[in-house]
Amino acid sequence: MGLTYDAIVIGAGANGLVAAATLGRSGMRVLVVEAGGSTAGQARLHEFAPGFRVPPLRPDPGWLPPPIRSALGLEGPGLERDHPEFPLTVALGPDELFPLPRDPAAAMEVIRRHSPADAERWPDFMTRLRSLAGFLESLYQLPPPDVSARSLQDAWALFRTYRAFRRLGRRGMAELLRTIPMPVAQLAEEWFEAGPLRAAVAAGGVLDYRLGPRAGGTAFILLHHLVGAPPGTIRGRGTWRTGPNAFTEAAGEVARRWSVSVRTGDAVARILVRDHAVRGMVLETGEELHARYVLSTLDPARTLLGLVDPAWLDAELLHAVRNIRFRGCTAVVLYAMDALPGKVGADDASAALAGVLSLTPDMDALERAADAVKYGEVPARPHIELTAPTLHWPWLAPEGKHIVTARVQYVPYRRRDGRPWDAAAGDALADAVGDVIEGFLPGFSNRVLARATLTPADIERRYGLTEGAISHGELALDQILFMRPVPALSRYVTPIDGLYLCGAGTHPGPGVPGGPGWLAARRLLADRR
Amino acid sequence: MAMAAVTPLHPRTAPLVRAGTWRRWAGFVVASGYDPHPDREYAAIRSAAALIDISPLYKYRIAGPDAVRLLDRVVTRDVTRCRVDQALYTTWCDGAGKVIDDGMVSRLDDTTFLLTGTTPSLRWLSMNAVGLDVALEDRSAATATLALQGPLSRAVLERVAEDDVASLRYFRLMHTKLAGIPAIVSRTGYTRDLGYELWVDAERAVALWDALMAAGTPDGITPAGIWALDTARIEAGHIMADVDYHSAHLALIESRKSSPFELGLGWTVSPDKGPFNGRRALEAEREARPRWRLVGLEVNRESVERLFAEHGLPPRMPAVPWREGRPVYRLGRQVGYATSGCWSPLLQQAIALAHVRAPYHEPGTRLTVEWTVEHRRRQARARVVPLPFFDPERKRA
Amino acid sequence: MSASRYDAIVIGAGHSGLVAAAYLARAGLRTLVLERRPVVGGAAVTEEVFPGFRFSVFSYVVSLLRPEIIRELDLPRHGLRILPLESTFTPLENGDYLVTWADPDETRREVYRHSPRDADALPLFDRLMQQMALAVKPILDMVPPDPTSLAPSDVAGMLRLGKHFRSLGPERFHALYRLLTMSAADFLDEWFEFDPLKATKSASGIIGSFLGPRSPGSAYVLLHHYMGEIDGAFRAWGFQQGGTGAVSEAIASAARAFGAEIRTSAPVARVLVRDGRAYGVALESGDEFEARVVVSGLDPRRTFTELVDPKELPDDLIEAVRRYRFRGSSGKVNLALDGLPDFTCLPGPGPHLRGAISISPSVEYLERAYDDAKYGEFSRSPYMDIVIPSLIDPTMAPTGKHVMSIFVQYAPYHVNGGWTDEKREAFGDAVIDTLSRFAPNLKSLILHRQVLTPADIERITGLSEGSIFQGELALQQLFFLRPAPAWAKYSTPIRGYWQCGSGTHPGGGIMGASGRLAARRILASWG
Known part of the structure; x- marks a missing residue:
C-alpha cells in the first residue's frame, strides 16, 4: 500500500503548480511529483558550462491571466516585469540593425528610414494587433468555447466569449475572423512595404511552428504570442524581474501555503487505472501512490500513450492522439x-x-x-x-x-x-x-x-x-481552442475517470503560464461537486 | 484495368455455373447458384453434404506475445478464455459500442490467432495494436476457405482426413492433412447444421476441392452457391454484414449503426473481461436495455395466399432469398424493417430477419410485413419468433 | 446612341453570368447579357485552336455544376451531355503506377498492391468525405449571413448556421472544422501511408490555389473537389460532350429560351451610375444600355475598381478588394497529338488513358513544385492534371488524332521578370519535358501546342491575375468574407449594381451557385 492523496499532479512546472495550488486551496490533499531535480519545468535552469546557467527554451515568460494572479494571490516584486527597450531587432547585415523600439514615435522614426508610408501605418498596426490579441486574452481566461454547450457553465463561457467578440466592433470582428486563418506574410504585406519590417512581423508568426510565414494560420500564432503584450511590443511580454523562474517560485510558494506537497526527482512510470477510473500511479522507483484524481502536465501523447495502458482508450482516440502534430x-x-x-x-x-x-x-x-x-x-x-x-x-x-x-x-x-x-x-x-x-x-x-x-x-x-515540441503540440488552427489537443480531450477530461490533462497541450496552450493548469483544476472542482 | 477477381477455386466452380448466375462478394466473383434454382444445393446442406466456396472472407493472422491483448481489446468476447484450437464467434465494435463486423477468432497456438470477418480489418487491427508486440498479416488472398456443411459432412471428411476429425467438437479446430493437403479444420459454419470450415493454402485449394468431391460422391456431396447458403443462414438466424446490419465504419448515418444487443448478440459482450473498444457504451446499454432488436418473423402463409388470391393468382414464394429492406408494421404504424428473408424449404414457411423497435420485439407479437403482389404493396401477417428458426442437435453432437 | 431599356443587364457571359441571366429571364425580367469576347462561356469555352482540333481551352472538366441549376434550367434539353471520367492514373517515379477506378473493388485491389492498410482506409475516407460534402451542401446553397451584423436576417442566418452545425453532431462538426483549417497533406497523413495516393488526393486540394499540399487551408479545397461526387452533374468528374464550351452554350440556350438576349463582342466600358444608383452600362463602342439592375459576373477587382469609379465606393470596400488575393497559379497546355501517349509504367492505349492522368508522384514532388512558385518561378517539375477528351468524345479531334488538355501548376502570375514569349515557351518546354519522363513518345506525337x-x-478571359476561381479559395476570403466583409451578399454599395461571379460565395469551379443565389437576391429585392 502506498500513500494516498486526493489528487496528484504530474510535473512541477507553471501549470502543475497552479493546478495544485488551485486544488489545495479547495481543501484537497495534493501532491506534485516532478521528474526533474527541481521545480520550474521549462523555466528550470540548465548549467551548460561551469557557472553558466540558463533556461534555454522560453525567452518569453508569457502572459499570466489576471484571474489566476488574483485567485491565487500571486503577488510580489518577483512578478514585476522588465521590458526591454527594443523587444525585437532585425539584423540587416554586419553593420546595420533594424531595431523596433517599444516607443511608437521612436519606432516610426526607425521605420521611416526604410519607408515613410510604413512608419505612418505602424501605430495603427500595433493598435489593431493589440485589439485582436485582446480578444484572445478574454478567450484564454475561459474554458474553450463549446459549440454544443450543454451545461450552464459552458453556455455562460460561450456567452462571455461572444460578448468579448462583439466588443471588437463590426470592423474588428470581421478583421479578426479574416486575420486568424491568414498567413502572417499576407498580414505583413498588406500593411507594410519595407522588407525588414515585414520580416520582423512575420518572424513572430512562426515561433516554434514548422511552417513558414506563407502558411495559413501563422497570423494567429503572431496574435497568440502577443496576448498580454505591453503597448508597442511586437515580440515578447517582458521578463520577470527577479529571475527566469520567478513565476514558478511564486506559484510553488502559494501551493505550499495550501499544504501541497512537492516531490522532485520522482518520475512516474505509469498511471494506475481500474474500471475506467484512475487509481493513482507507480513511480519509477516502484513506489505506488494512490489518488482519486491525477492531473498530468505532460503533453497528451506522453500522458496517454506513455503512462496509461492504451487498452483503456478507444482506438479512435488513440488514433487521434497519435496524430497530434x-x-x-x-x-x-x-x-x-x-x-x-x-x-x-x-x-x-x-x-x-x-x-x-x-x-x-x-x-x-x-x-x-x-x-x-x-x-x-x-x-x-x-x-x-x-x-x-x-x-x-x-x-x-x-x-x-x-x-x-x-x-x-x-x-x-x-x-x-x-x-x-x-x-x-x-x-x-x-x-x-x-x-x-x-x-x-x-x-x-x-x-x-x-x-x-x-x-x-x-x-x-x-x-x-x-518530438521536442516546446509548444506541447503545434499551434495550428486545428489544434487550438476546442480542438486542443484533440476534441475529445479539450475539456481537460480524459475517458479515464479522474485523469485530467492540464499542460500546455490543452487550451489555452503554451505561453500562458498556469492557464491550462488553472482551467483544468477548476474543471475538476466542478466535476467533483 | 484488372479483371474481376476470382477465388482460388474458380477453375472448379466456373464450369459448374449453368445459367451465368454470378455475383460479387467482397470484390470476388462467386456463384449465386450453380443450378438456375438453388433447391438442390440447399437440400444438400440440410440432408447430405454441401461444398461452398467462402474464400472471399477476410482472414488475418495475428501473432506475437501481445496477440491475446490485441484481440481482447478489439472484440467483445473474452479472448483470454479462448483455448488453443478453440474458435469464438464474436462481434467487434467502435468506441461508441456499434458493431463494425462479426466473425470468428480462432486460436492456432498460444500466441497465434486467425481472425475472419466480412469487412477489411487490417487498418483497424493496426490502429488497435499501438504499443503492442504483435505481427499482423493479411492471409485473405493466401488462404482459401471451403465450407463443408450438412449432416453427412463428417462422413465425407473422415474419408480424407489424416487425423480423427470425428472427435472434433463444436467450435474447435485442428491442424491436419486432408488427402495429404495440410489444412485447418474447424467445426464451425454459417448454417447451424453439422459442418466444417476448411482453411487451406490457396494453391492447394483446387486439389482439396477435387479430393472432397471424389470422396464425397457416395454421400451426395454437392457444390452449393450463395443462394443456398443464404437460405440456410437465415434459417439459422445468422446475420450478414451489409445486409442485416451496416458496419459502424461504413454507415453514413448514425441510425444505420447497431449495437450487439440490438442485433441479438448481447451474449457476445462479455460483462467481466478487461477493457475493449466500446466497453463503456455497451455497459451502459446493457443496463438501459436496447431500443431495437433483431428478431425472426414467421410470415403467415394464409395471409400471403389471400393477397395472391385477390388477383386470382396462385401463391408464389420468392425462389431465392431476398435482401431488400421491407417495412414492418404494427397496427398500420411502422415499427421496424425486415432486412432479409426467404422461403424456408425446411420449415415450409416464409421467414425473415427484422429489426423491430421495443416493445414489439417480444416473441409472439403480431406484426405485418410489406409484401408486393401484382405491383401492389400489401402487408402480410407475421409473428415474432425467437431466433434461430432452426437449431438441430447434430450441429453440436 | 441607342437607348434600349432592359430590366437587367448582366456583364460577362461566363457561366455565372449566364446562370444569373437565365434565372432573371425565367422570372420574367427583360435581360441582356453583354460579353466582351465573340463567344460565350468566359473560361468555359470550346475553341478550334488548331484546324480539326477542338479544345476546352481553359476549364476542362465538369462536376460541380449544381444539380438544382441543371434541373431548374432544364439544361439537358439545351445540350448538357456529360460523359464519364472515371479513373485517375498516376505514373510513379519508380516505374510503377497507381490507378483509382470508378469501381471500388477494382480500386481496392489496385491500392492494396501498394498498401493493404490504405485499401482498408479508402471506403472510410470516402464515407467521411461524403458526410463532409453533405455538411457543406446547405452552406453552398445559402446566402452567407454576416456574423458581425445584428440585422434580423443576419442573426437568423447565423442561428440557422449554428443549428446546422449542431445537427452535425460533434464528430462531424470537428471533422469539418479540421477540413477547413488543415493542410491536405496533414489531413491525408491521418488516413493513408502510400505517398503517391496522398499526393494524388492532395493534388485536388491545390488546384487553382497558390498553396502547397502542406499549406493549411488546402484540405478545404480538397473537399470542394469532392462535392461533385455527392450530387454533381455526374457521379464524379466528367467531360461535356463537345467540350466545356457546350456547357456554357447550354446555359445560354436556356437563358435565351427564357427570353434573355445575349450579345457577344460587346465589351462593357463602365457601369453608368447616377446618385449612387446604377442605371445602365456603356460599351466600349459608346453604345449605352439602360436597366434597373446591372449584374457583374466579373471578378471583384473588375467589378469594383474597373467597371465603376472607385470613388463611388466606401474606402473599406476598396481596401478589401485591394487585399483580396487572386494570385493565379496555374497554366494550361493544350496539345494536338498524332496518336496516344505511351506511358512507360503502363504501356498501351488502356482504359487508364480515358480518365484523368495525374502527375503527382509524391507529396514532396508537389511541395517542391510549390516551393519554386513561392519565389516567383514556374515549377521546374510541375503538377499536371491531364485529360484526353478525344478518347471519350471523338468529335474533338480528327479521326485517329487526339487532343490533350494539360492543367499545370504552379505557374505564378507574378513570375520573376514577368511573362514573356520566351518564358511562356520555357514553361511549355518544362511541361512537355516533365511529361516525357513518363511518356517518352509524347514529343514525337505533338502536332501543335498551345501554352x-x-x-x-x-x-483572354479577363480573369484578374489569371485566377481561375476569381480569387483564391482561402479561408480568409470565403463565405461572408467573399469578396469583402459586409458585401458578400451579392449586393454592392451602389444601388442596383450586383455581383454574381465566382468571386462571391460559394466561389470556384463551374458551379453556377453564385449566379443562382445572386439572381435570387435580385429577384427578392425586385418590386
Whole structure:
C-alpha cells in the first residue's frame, strides 16, 4: 500500500503548480511529483558550462491571466516585469540593425528610414494587433468555447466569449475572423512595404511552428504570442524581474501555503487505472501512490500513450492522439561569452540582445528556411534569434561574463537520412549557426568560451517533450481552442475517470503560464461537486 | 484495368455455373447458384453434404506475445478464455459500442490467432495494436476457405482426413492433412447444421476441392452457391454484414449503426473481461436495455395466399432469398424493417430477419410485413419468433 | 446612341453570368447579357485552336455544376451531355503506377498492391468525405449571413448556421472544422501511408490555389473537389460532350429560351451610375444600355475598381478588394497529338488513358513544385492534371488524332521578370519535358501546342491575375468574407449594381451557385 492523496499532479512546472495550488486551496490533499531535480519545468535552469546557467527554451515568460494572479494571490516584486527597450531587432547585415523600439514615435522614426508610408501605418498596426490579441486574452481566461454547450457553465463561457467578440466592433470582428486563418506574410504585406519590417512581423508568426510565414494560420500564432503584450511590443511580454523562474517560485510558494506537497526527482512510470477510473500511479522507483484524481502536465501523447495502458482508450482516440502534430522544429545553441558583441554599425548590439535579435532580414529568407525542414533537412541558412538573458539577470553567469542563447528554426526532429541526432550532428548544426552569427556579428565566435547545443531530440530527452515540441503540440488552427489537443480531450477530461490533462497541450496552450493548469483544476472542482 | 477477381477455386466452380448466375462478394466473383434454382444445393446442406466456396472472407493472422491483448481489446468476447484450437464467434465494435463486423477468432497456438470477418480489418487491427508486440498479416488472398456443411459432412471428411476429425467438437479446430493437403479444420459454419470450415493454402485449394468431391460422391456431396447458403443462414438466424446490419465504419448515418444487443448478440459482450473498444457504451446499454432488436418473423402463409388470391393468382414464394429492406408494421404504424428473408424449404414457411423497435420485439407479437403482389404493396401477417428458426442437435453432437 | 431599356443587364457571359441571366429571364425580367469576347462561356469555352482540333481551352472538366441549376434550367434539353471520367492514373517515379477506378473493388485491389492498410482506409475516407460534402451542401446553397451584423436576417442566418452545425453532431462538426483549417497533406497523413495516393488526393486540394499540399487551408479545397461526387452533374468528374464550351452554350440556350438576349463582342466600358444608383452600362463602342439592375459576373477587382469609379465606393470596400488575393497559379497546355501517349509504367492505349492522368508522384514532388512558385518561378517539375477528351468524345479531334488538355501548376502570375514569349515557351518546354519522363513518345506525337500562362488567361478571359476561381479559395476570403466583409451578399454599395461571379460565395469551379443565389437576391429585392 502506498500513500494516498486526493489528487496528484504530474510535473512541477507553471501549470502543475497552479493546478495544485488551485486544488489545495479547495481543501484537497495534493501532491506534485516532478521528474526533474527541481521545480520550474521549462523555466528550470540548465548549467551548460561551469557557472553558466540558463533556461534555454522560453525567452518569453508569457502572459499570466489576471484571474489566476488574483485567485491565487500571486503577488510580489518577483512578478514585476522588465521590458526591454527594443523587444525585437532585425539584423540587416554586419553593420546595420533594424531595431523596433517599444516607443511608437521612436519606432516610426526607425521605420521611416526604410519607408515613410510604413512608419505612418505602424501605430495603427500595433493598435489593431493589440485589439485582436485582446480578444484572445478574454478567450484564454475561459474554458474553450463549446459549440454544443450543454451545461450552464459552458453556455455562460460561450456567452462571455461572444460578448468579448462583439466588443471588437463590426470592423474588428470581421478583421479578426479574416486575420486568424491568414498567413502572417499576407498580414505583413498588406500593411507594410519595407522588407525588414515585414520580416520582423512575420518572424513572430512562426515561433516554434514548422511552417513558414506563407502558411495559413501563422497570423494567429503572431496574435497568440502577443496576448498580454505591453503597448508597442511586437515580440515578447517582458521578463520577470527577479529571475527566469520567478513565476514558478511564486506559484510553488502559494501551493505550499495550501499544504501541497512537492516531490522532485520522482518520475512516474505509469498511471494506475481500474474500471475506467484512475487509481493513482507507480513511480519509477516502484513506489505506488494512490489518488482519486491525477492531473498530468505532460503533453497528451506522453500522458496517454506513455503512462496509461492504451487498452483503456478507444482506438479512435488513440488514433487521434497519435496524430497530434508535435513537430518540434526549434533547436537552441547556448553560448557562454567572455563579453557581448559591441557595436553593429551605429547601433549597440547589446541593447538588441536585451530583447530578441533576429538574424533573418527578409521574409523570403524566413520562408526558405522553412522549406528544407519539410523534407527533413536542416536549412542552409536557418532562422536564428539571439537573446542575452544575462542582461536581465547577470547572476546567471560568472561576474562580468554573459550568456547568449540562439533559438534556431527550422531544425527537423526526424532527419531525412533517418540518422539520429548525435553529438556530431549537433555540433555540425552549431557550427552552421555560428557561421551565420559571425556573418552578422563579426568577432562573435572569438568571445565564445563554451557552447552547448539542444537539438529537438535533446529537447525531447531533457524535457520529456514529444518530438521536442516546446509548444506541447503545434499551434495550428486545428489544434487550438476546442480542438486542443484533440476534441475529445479539450475539456481537460480524459475517458479515464479522474485523469485530467492540464499542460500546455490543452487550451489555452503554451505561453500562458498556469492557464491550462488553472482551467483544468477548476474543471475538476466542478466535476467533483 | 484488372479483371474481376476470382477465388482460388474458380477453375472448379466456373464450369459448374449453368445459367451465368454470378455475383460479387467482397470484390470476388462467386456463384449465386450453380443450378438456375438453388433447391438442390440447399437440400444438400440440410440432408447430405454441401461444398461452398467462402474464400472471399477476410482472414488475418495475428501473432506475437501481445496477440491475446490485441484481440481482447478489439472484440467483445473474452479472448483470454479462448483455448488453443478453440474458435469464438464474436462481434467487434467502435468506441461508441456499434458493431463494425462479426466473425470468428480462432486460436492456432498460444500466441497465434486467425481472425475472419466480412469487412477489411487490417487498418483497424493496426490502429488497435499501438504499443503492442504483435505481427499482423493479411492471409485473405493466401488462404482459401471451403465450407463443408450438412449432416453427412463428417462422413465425407473422415474419408480424407489424416487425423480423427470425428472427435472434433463444436467450435474447435485442428491442424491436419486432408488427402495429404495440410489444412485447418474447424467445426464451425454459417448454417447451424453439422459442418466444417476448411482453411487451406490457396494453391492447394483446387486439389482439396477435387479430393472432397471424389470422396464425397457416395454421400451426395454437392457444390452449393450463395443462394443456398443464404437460405440456410437465415434459417439459422445468422446475420450478414451489409445486409442485416451496416458496419459502424461504413454507415453514413448514425441510425444505420447497431449495437450487439440490438442485433441479438448481447451474449457476445462479455460483462467481466478487461477493457475493449466500446466497453463503456455497451455497459451502459446493457443496463438501459436496447431500443431495437433483431428478431425472426414467421410470415403467415394464409395471409400471403389471400393477397395472391385477390388477383386470382396462385401463391408464389420468392425462389431465392431476398435482401431488400421491407417495412414492418404494427397496427398500420411502422415499427421496424425486415432486412432479409426467404422461403424456408425446411420449415415450409416464409421467414425473415427484422429489426423491430421495443416493445414489439417480444416473441409472439403480431406484426405485418410489406409484401408486393401484382405491383401492389400489401402487408402480410407475421409473428415474432425467437431466433434461430432452426437449431438441430447434430450441429453440436 | 441607342437607348434600349432592359430590366437587367448582366456583364460577362461566363457561366455565372449566364446562370444569373437565365434565372432573371425565367422570372420574367427583360435581360441582356453583354460579353466582351465573340463567344460565350468566359473560361468555359470550346475553341478550334488548331484546324480539326477542338479544345476546352481553359476549364476542362465538369462536376460541380449544381444539380438544382441543371434541373431548374432544364439544361439537358439545351445540350448538357456529360460523359464519364472515371479513373485517375498516376505514373510513379519508380516505374510503377497507381490507378483509382470508378469501381471500388477494382480500386481496392489496385491500392492494396501498394498498401493493404490504405485499401482498408479508402471506403472510410470516402464515407467521411461524403458526410463532409453533405455538411457543406446547405452552406453552398445559402446566402452567407454576416456574423458581425445584428440585422434580423443576419442573426437568423447565423442561428440557422449554428443549428446546422449542431445537427452535425460533434464528430462531424470537428471533422469539418479540421477540413477547413488543415493542410491536405496533414489531413491525408491521418488516413493513408502510400505517398503517391496522398499526393494524388492532395493534388485536388491545390488546384487553382497558390498553396502547397502542406499549406493549411488546402484540405478545404480538397473537399470542394469532392462535392461533385455527392450530387454533381455526374457521379464524379466528367467531360461535356463537345467540350466545356457546350456547357456554357447550354446555359445560354436556356437563358435565351427564357427570353434573355445575349450579345457577344460587346465589351462593357463602365457601369453608368447616377446618385449612387446604377442605371445602365456603356460599351466600349459608346453604345449605352439602360436597366434597373446591372449584374457583374466579373471578378471583384473588375467589378469594383474597373467597371465603376472607385470613388463611388466606401474606402473599406476598396481596401478589401485591394487585399483580396487572386494570385493565379496555374497554366494550361493544350496539345494536338498524332496518336496516344505511351506511358512507360503502363504501356498501351488502356482504359487508364480515358480518365484523368495525374502527375503527382509524391507529396514532396508537389511541395517542391510549390516551393519554386513561392519565389516567383514556374515549377521546374510541375503538377499536371491531364485529360484526353478525344478518347471519350471523338468529335474533338480528327479521326485517329487526339487532343490533350494539360492543367499545370504552379505557374505564378507574378513570375520573376514577368511573362514573356520566351518564358511562356520555357514553361511549355518544362511541361512537355516533365511529361516525357513518363511518356517518352509524347514529343514525337505533338502536332501543335498551345501554352497558356496566367497572364494569357488574364488577357483572354479577363480573369484578374489569371485566377481561375476569381480569387483564391482561402479561408480568409470565403463565405461572408467573399469578396469583402459586409458585401458578400451579392449586393454592392451602389444601388442596383450586383455581383454574381465566382468571386462571391460559394466561389470556384463551374458551379453556377453564385449566379443562382445572386439572381435570387435580385429577384427578392425586385418590386
